[in-house]
Amino acid sequence: MKTRREFIKISSVGAGVAALGLHALDLKGLNWLNPDSSNEPASDEDMTPYPTYCEVCFWKCAAWVYVDKKGKIRKIIGNKNDPHSQGRMCPRGTGGLGMYYDNDRLKTPLIRETRPDGSQYFRKASWNEALDKVANKMKEVKEKYGPEAFGLFNHGTPGGHLEHLMRAYGSETNAEPAYANCRGPRSAAYYATFGAFIGSPECTDIRDTRCMVLIGSHIGENMHNSQVQEMSEAIDNNATIITVDPRFSTAASKSQYWLPIKPSTDLALLLAWIHVLIYEDIYNKDFVKKYTFGFEQLKAHVKDMTPEWAYGITTIEPDIIRNTAREMAGAAPAVVIHPGRHTVWYGDDTQRERAMAILTALLGAWGKRGSLYLPEAVHLPEYPQPEYPKPKWSWRDLPEGKFPLATMGITSELLKASIPRYKYKHQVKAWLVGGTNLPLSMPDKKLFKEAANSVEFIAVMDTMPMEVTGYADVVLPEATYLERYDFIRAAQNRVPNVALRMPAAKPRFKSKPAWWITKQIGERLGLHAYFNYDDYSEVIDWQFKKLGTSLEEMKKIGVKSFPRESGPLYIGEGEKFEFNTNTGKIELYSTDFADLGFDPLPNYKPHPEPPQNYYRLIYGRAPMHTFSRTSNNHFLWDLMKENSVWVNPKVASLWELKNDQKVWLKNQDGAITSFPVKVRITERIRWDSVYMVHGFGHSDKKLSRAYGRGASDEEMITKIAKDPIMGGEGMRGNFITFLKENPNKNRKEDKA
Amino acid sequence: MRYAMAIDTHKCVGCSDCVVACQTENNVPHGYCRDWIVEYVDGTYPSLDMRFQSERCNHCDNAPCVRCCPTGASHIVEGGIVLVTHDECIGCGACIESCPYDARYPHPDGYVDKCTFCVQRVEKGQNPACVDVCPTHCLHFGDLDDPNSDVSLALKDRSWKVLAPEAGTKPQLYFLT
Amino acid sequence: MKEELFVSGRHIPNIDPYLNIWHWQIPLYLFLGGLAAGILFFAAYFVVRGKEKEMPATVKWATIIAPIALVIGLGALFWDLKHKLYFWQLYTTIRFTSPMSWGAWTLMAITPLSIVWVASYMKEMFPKWDWKFGFLNKFEAFVIKYRVPFAWIMMYLAIILGVYTGILLSAFNARPLWNVSILGPLFLVSGFSTGLAATMWVSKDEHERKVLSRIDIVFILIELFLIIHLFMGFMAGTAVKTEAFQLFLGGEFTISFWVFVVLLGLVFPVTLETLELWGYHVPKWIPPLLILFGGLMFRFVMVEAGQITRFLY
C-alpha cells in the first residue's frame, strides 16, 4: 500500500505555461471589465473602511480594509488605536489583499477519487457532500477507535475553529508547528525561570529600552510589526543594540555591537556574559537578592566560564564579551534580552533560553521599564456552551513521559503516533488540518509522508492549493480573513484590548469561513449545543456586550482598550512580588529541571560541525514574506519571487559559483532539493555556513507564481536535534553542499 | 513652498512596505513600482557596513524630464511636485531617458507614470502613503520652507546627501547619513 | 566586496535591468531624418549656387527619397509612442527646451516642404506629368518662381533637422554616453554624409558624382575627426563618462562600433572614394552602400549603448 495517498496536484490540467498565459489574460480582462480600476487613486472619503486584524502572520495587527464604491478592496491600513500595528501594517499586512485577489485560490470543496487504473485525482464536490464525508468519517473513527484517534494539526484562527470542533467532538489530540518548531523552548525556559510565559506579542519593552540584546532574533527581517517599530524608536533614543548572529542581519547592521558568532555556540557566550556580570560584580544586586533563587549555585557554576573560555568556542574576542556585558550592566535594568521566538535551533534550546532568562534576571531586566513588561490580555467571556467532554487521552499522552515540560502538542509526536510501526500506545487514525502547511513547515519529510500514508483519512481546510492540500481526501476551501467574521482578538499587550475581524467583502468563489465549516460539521455530529448560533457575529456580539461594548460599536472603532486589572505594567521599586515558581522566586537554579533530571543550570555542549565541503544551513525570514503562505501573493511575489542561497565570496570562488547561478543543494543525508536555487554571493554570511529564506520551493503547480521558485530549506532538514526537555525540533544541525548539474534529470520528480 | 522627503538610511530595514503601500494607494499595476529599495553592502566579513535606501522620483528642482517633454505633460505644480498629465502624454519616452534615477516607467495603459508625492493626499494635508506606512518611521515628508515641518526637522541635525548631484538635477530627496 | 541590489525586486519591463525604452524605431527615425536632411540640404545648396543644371540627381531625382524617408521616419516614431492616440498633443504646444518638440515641429515644416520641392520638379522629371487641377499648376508656378528663397528656407530647416537628430540624444544628461555636445555636429555631418551617399547612388552623371564624392570625403574626414574628439572627451571626462565609453573599449559594443561604424562605415568608403578620384575603378554602389550602412549602424549603436549607460546602480 505504498501510494495509498498519492500526492495530487489539484487540477493539473493546463498547468505551467498555459496556466501562466491564462493568468496574464485574466488580469487584462479584469482591467477591461472594471472601469473603476481606473488608475486614479480612490479618495479615503469615497471608501468604506471595515475593521479587521491581519492573518498574514500571528502578530494579528488590527487594520482598516478600504472598500471602494464598487465593492472592490483597495487597501489595508493599520488601525491607529491598535498597539500591535500602531497604525502601520508591515509589508505583508499591507499586501494582504493579494490573498483575497489570488485567482489560484481554492474555489470549491474537493474530494479525492481513484480512477479504474488506480491513479488519483480531485473531484469538485458540493459543500454538502464534502461536509458529510468529513462528518461521517469523524463518526466512524469515534465508533471504531474513540474520538481521540482523530488528530488535528492547526495554526492561527482557522486552526482555532477546528480546535473548538474537535474538543466538542472529544479529541484534544492536536499539535501545531508553531510550538515544537517555533517557540516551545522559550515557553519552557521562561516558565521554569519566571513562572510566566513571554507570550505573543512578546512583552519586550523595546521602545523604552537603553540596551537591547538580540540573540539570533533578526528583527527587521522578522517583521513582527510593533517590535520593528519599537526598535526604530530605540535607535532614535540612542539605545545600545547588541546583535549576536553568525550572519550580518539587518538588525546587526543597525547595532553598535555585532557579534559574528560561530553558529551553535551561543550558550557559551551567554554563560560568559553571566560570568562577567557576577565576577565583575556588576549584576543587579538588589534585584537578585530580593527576587531570585540559586544565585550561589549559579556563581559556582559559571566560575570557569570566562570570556577566554568562551572565545575558544564562539570566536568572539574576550574584550568584546566583557565590554558588551558592561554595556548591559550599565543600562540595567532597562535592558531587553530578547527571548527570541523561533528558538528551535540545536536541541539544547531550552537551556540556551534558560541562560537568556538567567541573564535577564541578573540584570534585573524583568518587570522594569525598558526591559520585559508585565503584559495583560482581556479575558474573553465564554459563549454559553456545555463543557467539552473529557478525552481519555490527548497530545499530552503521546510521548509517554518524554519531553515532560511540553506545554503544547508536539507535531512529530502526532506524526509518529499516526504510524503503526512506531507502536505508540495511542494511535492516531485520521487528521484534520487547518492553517498549517506541514510539508513546508516541518522537517523530516519522510516522516510526514509515511504518516500521511498511514492514516485513514485527511481533511484539510485551507485558502490556497498548498502542499498539504495535496495529501487531503477532502479539501475545504476557506474564505480569507478579509471575507469573514472570526474570533475576537484578545492578545496580550501593555494595555488589554480587543479587536474585531469582520468581512470586508463576500467570500470569493465557493469558499466559506471556518466558523461556518466547523458548525456544519458539528451539526452533522449532533453537537448543536456547541454551535448554538446562525452566524458567528452573534457570538462576538454577545462577547462584546459582556465586555461593555458591542459589535455595532466595534465596527466603528475596530479596536478597544480596557484598563489594566492585574496591576501596573512594571514591578515597583522594592515591591514584593511572588513568582509562579516552586520557590516563589525567579529560579536561577531550576528546581523543576533538577527534579526531572535535567541540568538545573545550563551547560554548554559542543554540537556537530559541518564535514569537509559542507556548510551549515541556517535560515530565517525575509521581511516581505511569511513562511510559505505568501509566496503566491501577487504584491509580495512582485517584491521577492524566490529565495537564494547566500554564499560567502570565499566559498563561491572555491566552488567557482557566480551570482544568480542556479545550484541544487544536497545535505549530509543525501537529500536533494527538488528545485534549483540561485546563488547570492555576499559578505553577509560566514564561510562555514549558507543562509536561505524559509518558505520557498513550492511544488504545487497550481500556485502559478510560486511554483518551483527557489528551494525549500525544509527539504534539507532531515536531521533533527530533539530538545529532551520540551520536544523542540532543532533544525540548524544540517549541512549542505552544492550540485552544479541538475541531479533530478534522471530522477522522478520528488513529490511535495 | 517646497515639498521634499528625507529618508533615514540608518533606520530603514528594507522591508519594502513603502513599495506595497504605494501600489495599493495609487493603483500601480503589478510588475511596476513608483518606489523601490536598494541595499548597499560594503566590506569584508565581519567588518561590514550596510544600508537600505527607499528611492523614488526626486521631484528635481531642475527637472530634465519636464524640460524634455514635448507636450508639456510632464510639469511642475505648486510645491515643486513633478507630475504627468495622463492624457497629454504621448508615451514618447523622452522623459524616461532623461531621468538619471530611472524613476519613471511606461504605464501599461500607455502614458508615463511615476511617484506623485501622493499629491492627492498632500493636497488634503495628509502624508504620502509610503511615509504613513513605514514601520520604522524613516521617511519624513513636508515643506522645506516651513522650519517646523517633518522634513525640515529631520534635516536639521543630520548630515545628508542627494543622489547623483553631478547630474545637476537638484533632487529633493535627502538621504540622511 | 561591494554589493548593490534592489531588494524590492524592481523588474520593470524595458527599464530593468537596463533601460531599453527606445527600440529600433528611434535609431531608424534618426537615421532617416539625417538622410533626408542631407539630401534636402544639398539639393537646396546647389539651387542656391545656381548649379541646378549640373547636378540633376542632387536637385531633382534624389529628393524623391526625402519625403519618403521623412514619412517612414515619422511612422517609426509614431510606432514607438506608447500612448499613440494622444499623438496630436505634440502639436498643441511648442517647447523650446524639448528637442523632441522642436524636432516634431521641424518635421512638420520640412516634410510638406520636401513634398512641394519634389512636386515642383515633377514636370521636369516626368515630362508627361499633369497636375490635373488648375490651382496646383498655379501653385507650381509660384514655387518655381521663388525657388531660390524657397531653397534658402529648406537649407536652414535641413541643418536644424540634422542637428536635431544629434541633440535629441545629447540633451539627455542622464545618459553619459549621449550627453556630449559634439553629438549634434557629429550627427549633422554623419546625416549629411548619408544624404550625399544616397544622392551619389542615384546619380548617373560622372561629373556630378565626382563633385559629390569630393564633398563627401571632406564630410567623412570631419566625421572621423569628430569621433576622435568624442573619444578624447570621454577619456578626459568624469568616471561615469569613462565608464560609459568602456562599452566601446572592450565592452559589448566594441565590435559594432569600431568594425561596423568606423571601419566599414567611414574608413573603407573614404578610402574607396579617394581611390576612385585617383582613377582606380571602384564599383560605384559600394561606397554609398557602406556609408548608408555605417550611418544606420552608428545610430543603432548610439541609441542602444546610450541607454545602458547611467549614473546610478
Ligand SMILES: Nc1nc2c(c(=O)[nH]1)N[C@H]1C(S)=C(S)[C@@H](COP(=O)(O)OP(=O)(O)OC[C@H]3O[C@@H](n4cnc5c(=O)[nH]c(N)nc54)[C@H](O)[C@@H]3O)O[C@H]1N2
Ligand atoms: N525549515 C523551517 N521550518 C520552519 C520554520 C523555519 O524557519 N524554517 N519556521 C517554523 C515556525 S517559526 C513556524 S511558526 C511554523 C509555521 O508553520 P505553519 O503553521 O505551517 O505556517 P504557514 O507556513 O504560514 O502555513 C500556513 C498555511 O495556512 C494557510 N492559510 C493561510 N491563511 C489561512 C486562512 O485564513 N485559513 C486557512 N484555513 N488557512 C490559511 C496557508 O495557505 C498555508 O497552507 O513553521 C516552522 N517551520
Ligand SMILES: Nc1nc2c(c(=O)[nH]1)N[C@H]1C(S)=C(S)[C@@H](COP(=O)(O)OP(=O)(O)OC[C@H]3O[C@@H](n4cnc5c(=O)[nH]c(N)nc54)[C@H](O)[C@@H]3O)O[C@H]1N2
Ligand atoms: N517577515 C516575516 N516575519 C516573521 C515571520 C515570517 O514568516 N516573515 N514569522 C514570524 C514567526 S512565527 C517567528 S517564530 C519569528 C522568527 O524570527 P526570529 O525569532 O527572529 O527567528 P530566529 O530563528 O531567531 O532568527 C533567524 C536568525 O538567526 C540567525 N542564526 C542562525 N543560526 C544562529 C546561531 O547559531 N546563533 C545565533 N545567534 N543566530 C543564528 C540567522 O542568521 C537569522 O538571522 O519571525 C516572525 N516574523
Ligand code: SF4
Ligand atoms: S506583523 Fe505584518 S503580517 Fe503580521 S499581523 Fe502584523 S501586519 Fe500582518
Ligand code: SF4
Ligand atoms: S517601509 Fe520604511 S523601513 Fe520599510 S523599506 Fe520602506 S522606508 Fe525602509
Ligand code: SF4
Ligand atoms: S527624479 Fe527623474 S522623474 Fe523625478 S523629477 Fe527628477 S528627473 Fe524627473
Ligand code: SF4
Ligand atoms: S513620455 Fe509623456 S511625459 Fe514623457 S516626455 Fe513624452 S509626452 Fe512627456
Ligand code: SF4
Ligand atoms: S510619495 Fe506616494 S507616489 Fe511617491 S512613492 Fe510614496 S506612496 Fe508612491
Ligand SMILES: [Mo]
Ligand atoms: Mo514561529
